[in-house]
Amino acid sequence: MSALEERWSPEENEFTTKYTQCIQCAFVTDEPFSCELYQQSKPEFVLNSQRECPKFKSNNPIIISSMDDKTKEIAGGIFGLCTGDFLGLPVEFGTRTERILDPVTELRAYGTYNQYFGVWSDDTSLSLCLTESLCEGYNPSDIASKFIKYADEGYWTPNGKAFDMGRTIKQSIENMKEGKPPLLCGMKPEENNGNGALMRILPAAYLLKNETDEKVKIRIVEEICSLTHAHPISKLACIFYTETAIRLLKKDLPFLAYANAIDFVLKHCSRMYEMVMPLYSRVFSGTLQIMPESKVKSGGFVVESLEAAMWSFLKSNKYAECVLKAVNLGEDTDSIASIAGGLGGIYYGIENIPENWLNMAARKEDILTLCKTFADKVYK
Ligand SMILES: [Mg+2]
Numbered sequence: 334m335s336a337l338e339e340r341w342s343p344e345e346n347e348f349t350t351k352y353t354q355c356i357q358c359a360f361v362t363d364e365p366f367s368c369e370l371y372q373q374s375k376p377e378f379v380l381n382s383q384r385e386c387p388k389f390k391s392n393n394p395i396i397i398s399s400m401d402d403k404t405k406e407i408a409g410g411i412f413g414l415c416t417g418d419f420l421g422l423p424v425e426f427g428t429r430t431e432r433i434l435d436p437v438t439e440l441r442a443y444g445t446y447n448q449y450f451g452v453w454s455d456d457t458s459l460s461l462c463l464t465e466s467l468c469e470g471y472n473p474s475d476i477a478s479k480f481i482k483y484a485d486e487g488y489w490t491p492n493g494k495a496f497d498m499g500r501t502i503k504q505s506i507e508n509m510k511e512g513k514p515p516l517l518c519g520m521k522p523e524e525n526n527g528n529g530a531l532m533r534i535l536p537a538a539y540l541l542k543n544e545t546d547e548k549v550k551i552r553i554v555e556e557i558c559s560l561t562h563a564h565p566i567s568k569l570a571c572i573f574y575t576e577t578a579i580r581l582l583k584k585d586l587p588f589l590a591y592a593n594a595i596d597f598v599l600k601h602c603s604r605m606y607e608m609v610m611p612l613y614s615r616v617f618s619g620t621l622q623i624m625p626e627s628k629v630k631s632g633g634f635v636v637e638s639l640e641a642a643m644w645s646f647l648k649s650n651k652y653a654e655c656v657l658k659a660v661n662l663g664e665d666t667d668s669i670a671s672i673a674g675g676l677g678g679i680y681y682g683i684e685n686i687p688e689n690w691l692n693m694a695a696r697k698e699d700i701l702t703l704c705k706t707f708a709d710k711v712y713k
Pocket residue numbers: 454455456497667668
């Protein structure tokens with residue numbers, strides 16, 4: 334039995350979840366191993382961990398046409414980030430050379446964490462915790478309590494278990510559990526500047542879209558970031574990214590949103606962030622889109638991740654192109670694709686996320702319900 338076949342072995346009981354099944358296999362079930370085709374012939378396409386079953390068709394597809402415009406706007410960004418996350422997850426930590434030899438062009442499964450199709454990671458989990466909390470208004474203690482639930486109980490995870498929590502997030506959630514004030518829980522050392530706050534800041538853009546007081550806007554983003562990442566390098570990335578997303582929500586074209594976000598940061602953050610501004614010189618030069626791919630780093634350091642995500646977004650003309658570009662940079666593929674995918678989802682809209690990807694998302698109905706609730710609350 335090959336390694337790939339083993340991955341389909343029924344002993345791997347984490348697959349017994351409520352994932353959508355291939356409707357054409359005529360076997361809709363909670364248990365993928367009950368798939369009739371699999372039982373009879375163990376077809377090659379099922380055993381190949383690199384591809385989705387080509388017969389897949391969701392049994393319960395998301396109907397975009399029935400959504401109201403506000404829900405659509407929110408679902409665009411949220412599903413945009415989620416889809417980037419699960420597209421990148423199977424190849425997380427793979428090098429760029431691996432991706433050049435074996436580029437991701439379609440949805441994959443298994444890989445790095447041996448997860449099923451459409452399973453997303455901490456990037457999405459924490460974004461959904463934040464979204465849910467913001468439905469009741471902005472309250473750092475409530476966000477912190479949802480993060481604790483995520484770590485302890487697998488709250489807002491596809492399988493009920495947090496499987497890839499970053500070091501900084503783990504430490505700050507430990508601080509929250511010890512009862513420290515939430516805004517003092519984030520890690521301050523310079524080494525704690527992974528992309529863990531940037532990858533979950535997108536919902537703040539919806540909350541702050543119509544905030545006219547720049548100081549309030551900046552403070553709230555800084556605080557949400559500080560729950561886990563309290564260093565100015567991380568905060569500046571979150572401010573810039575949130576502003577880019579807000580500009581896209583206000584219908585700026587990508588390059589204008591980019592230019593406006595740069596103006597915003599230079600105008601409002603130059604003094605306070607003077608020490609860390611030089612790290613972002615390439616982002617703030619306004620020329621990321623002409624940077625050759627060889628110069629784009631794609632690791633977990635927040636500056637790299639922001640550059641890589643912006644580069645992928647600015648260099649693309651479609652949602653799929655944006656997230657695949659991000660994934661094929663290699664390294665921190667799930668986070669970079671989810672950061673890029675959040676912007677791509679807002680700009681191109683949920684109707685332009687490939688249907689077979691969107692419908693593969695684990696817990697898609699729950700996510701959609703949350704988007705609807707959030708739309709009712711933030712756009713009331
Ligand atoms: Mg992740």
